[in-house]
Amino acid sequence: MSSFAVTATSHSSAPAALVYAALLDAESWSSWTSYYEVEMELPAGLERPVRVGDLRNVRSRLGRVSCRERIVELVPDQRFSYEQAAEPLASHHGSVNLTRSPHGGTDITWSATYRHSFPLMDSLRRRRLQVLVHDLASYANSMVSRHS
Template identity: 75%
Template sequence: MSSLALTAFSHSSASAALVYVALLDAESWPSWSAYADVEWDVPASVDRPVRVGDMRTISSRTGRVFCRERIVELVPDQRFSYEQAAGPFESHRGSVDLARVPDGGTDITWSAIYRHTLPLLDTLRRRRLQILVHDLASYANSVVSRHS
């Protein structure tokens, strides 16, 4: 098996702060991603925001893919990084980087590294990552549209 590094890009008219909030808001994920459920072990709240080391459980709409991720880096409005703690891709690590654009909006870069991969899955993973970053940008755009 070989390793695989992927990067996908999108742009949102939303602020980096809004995109960042969407990434941390587990309840919003089913509305913009292919995941049926994203649940934090310790739910975030006003009194207790998401922290490095927090764990979340993700399940797909089909119920077949189920994984646990650990948050490894949080830089408000700039970066959200996680690593697979359990599930089918235990060697997976991902980061979502947000860059404010001078003319407005946010450029979103979602990167993922798989330490072990099967070449047959590479195209599927590449496509899935591009869909995720596009769906995140579209969701953030829809939030902006609803509030304007």
């Protein structure tokens, strides 16, 4: 079995700080992605900013796929990285990089690497990642429109 890496890009008119905030806000995911719901694993009643090492549960809307991810890197307004923290895809690593566009707004690059490649799944993974990065950009754009 071989590895598989995929990268998807999109552009948002929003500043990087707003895009980054959407990535950190687990509750917002269900409003901007049609695929996933995200829930942070924090002790009951604990309210604090997201930190490296935090765990989150990511579930597909259809309930077929559920995974646990660990946040491994947070660079405010620039990068959000995570890795699979439990089976079945413990070899999955992802990163969202945000860069200021020369024409304004933010360029978003979402990359994911899977240690194990399943050829029938690779095209689905590529498509889903492109939809996910587009949904994130669209959500950030809508936040800019609401605050204008």
